[in-house]
Amino acid sequence: MTSTTEPTEPLSVEQLSATTLLRFATAGSVDDGKSTLVGRLLHDSKSVLADQLEAVERASAGRGQDAPDLALLTDGLRAEREQGITIDVAYRYFATPRRRFILADTPGHVQYTRNMVTGASTAELTVILVDARNGVVEQTRRHAAIAALLRVPHAVLAVNKMDLVGYDEQVFARIAEEFTAYATELGVPEVTAIPISALVGDNVVEPSAHMDWYGGPTVLEHLETVPVSHDLxxxxxxxxxxxxxxxxxxxxxxxxxxxxxxxxxxxxxxxxxxxxxxxxxxxxxxxxxxxxxxxxxxxxxxxxxxxxxxxxxxxxxxxxxxxxAPATTQDLEATVCHVADQPLTVGHRVLLKHGTRTVKAIVRDIPSRLTLDDLSLHPHPGQLTANDIGRVKIRTAEPLPVDSYADSRRTGSFILIDPGDGTTLTAGMVGESFASPEPVKDQADDDGWDF
Missing domain, CATH: 2.40.30.10 (Translation factors)
Incomplete structure (x- = not known):
């Protein structure tokens, strides 16, 4: 198999071993262009093989498109191609002479926010896309909040489709200012804003000739140079x-x-x-x-x-x-992202999976739910519905040795599972909190799950 671009020398084993590894995820609303950005990044960085591009060209022609739809390089499920949206997390692996990458292209649809949690859980950088015509929307704020909760250390705001707003610097500046202010309130340590057009290729791998007012790095340049601290x-x-x-x-x-x-x-x-x-x-x-x-x-x-x-x-x-040795406890307080269609309620009987251990547990209280628009807290909502971010108190049947999520993303996290059908309900981070109102007294349970 041959490369789609000018022949280049492949990286040697020695070169690969000398480069650092960056795990990053893409996120954003539906139709913001995440899959197109990923396809453009792979194509322009010479990481696409000839037969892969030929398959994309055939599929694009079958849909009546004149040019190859680079989004098809990542949207591999039939339902994704038919609907033109990303449903499952698509992982891609590529390398440049400066760095190796593991990329998770996550869905933008609200219904699949749970998959964004999965893709970003191990990421060291998140690329959050915004359509320049729409600006920051609710799903943008939700993805920023999840990235903050998951303690992803670096965030890139990619303001996409700049070609559709005439490459207007003021449009970019307004969106960048609004998002950066919101991310700062969330506690995101670093935001880098880049104006791009994934469809045309502006500022993805090569600098744009249409935005001479922008003097920052391209997306790939930033990915290659952002400091990565593998401190595990x-x-x-x-x-x-x-x-x-x-x-x-x-x-x-x-x-x-x-x-x-x-x-x-x-x-x-x-x-x-x-x-x-x-x-x-x-x-x-x-x-x-x-x-x-x-x-x-x-x-x-x-x-x-x-x-x-x-x-x-x-x-x-x-x-x-x-x-x-961490302390063992039966009482956990954590911030969670609820990912299931069925609500999580006070008194809910669940299974809690921490590491390789699974124990019975009860949701004792839901002190607050986060309102994404203004980051205010709705006290004691009684339940969390799909895609809600909130604070929970949980009692487990057996003691668990847990770390704070701030100390360890692996041993400070857990998931809640429905004991009836095995559905994943909630992803939790021990000790993480935006803020929390005064707790209420735990509600007792008399059905045999009261630990």
Whole structure:
């Protein structure tokens, strides 16, 4: 397969290993041009193969379009192509000589906001698109609020379709000022505004010849140069146990290992560790990585820890450094984004999944719901409906070792699940809050779920 553009030398293994990795997500309202931007970014950065472009050209011609619809490079589902909208999160991987990228193109439709939460949950940067003709709308504010809650450290405001407003600098300046003020109130640490036309290619990869009043970076230039801090290796070490390995072979008759992906930090042989929620302590006797023993392992490696003492460890337990063990609790207070069609109500019986552990829980109180227009709080709404962002208090049947989301995006997050059909109801962030009114007394429950 050949490239669609001028032949270039592929990146060597050494070059790829020397470049940093940036995970980023796109977000915005329906028809703001997210998929077109992603397609343009892939095409103009020479990351599209000839057969991929040919397939897009055929599909575009079948729809009566004269030029290739670059949005089809990411909208792969039949329903997406028929409706002209993004439904599922589309992940794309590409690289330039300066950096590697994992891109999540998320849906803009309100109905699929839940997918935006998924795509942005691991992102280090969010590109939020705005149609220059419409400016900042409710879905723009919702996506900004979600990015702030998920503590995405960098935000790019891409004011798209500038060609449809005559490349007017005042239109761009007004939208950038309004969005930046809103994002600042949310606590977004950094906003970079870029005027673009994804359809034409202005300021996506190459600088625009139509906007000489703009002297900032293109989208790709900013993506290549924004500082990325992969600090998970320096966080509190956490290993959620996914599987207990007991091969019972003649070669290893007494082997017992605890396998999982290191969520944060690093572990070394000889480290004193504690298993939660039991609180039993021991030391790391050995670490196996890809079947070979190693002295040290770090996030996000998947490893097997062997412990010095024969203690009870099972799936759902959390192995942590003894000197840095989080507190266990049955009472959680968190900010959540409700993603299900059925409401979340006070007294709602749910399953709470934290790491690899799932426990029964009850929603004891919903102290507030965030109003996106002015960031005010609606006190004690009684329920959260689809796409609502609010504050909840939850009581679990068993103690859970949780971190603050500010300290760890992995072990400070959870999801609520409907125990009847397994539907994901809510994504939660422990300790995160815009503000909260005075709490009300927990409402008791007498149906066997009152912990």
């Amino acid at each position: 290796a320096h966080c509190h070490a956490r290993l959620p146990v996914q599987y207990v390995i007991r091969p019972q072979t003649a070669e290893h008759p007494d082997y017992r290992g605890y396998a999982g992906q290191i969520a944060a930090g690093s572990f070394r042989v000889g480290d004193p560790v504690t298993v939660l929620p039991s609180g039993r302590s021991t030391k790391v006797a050995g670490i196996d990585l890809l079947g070979e023993p190693v002295d040290v392992a770090w996030t996000p490696q998947s490893v097997t820890l062997r412990l010095e003492d024969d203690i009870d460890v099972s799936r759902g337990d959390l192995i942590v450094p003894s000197q840095d």
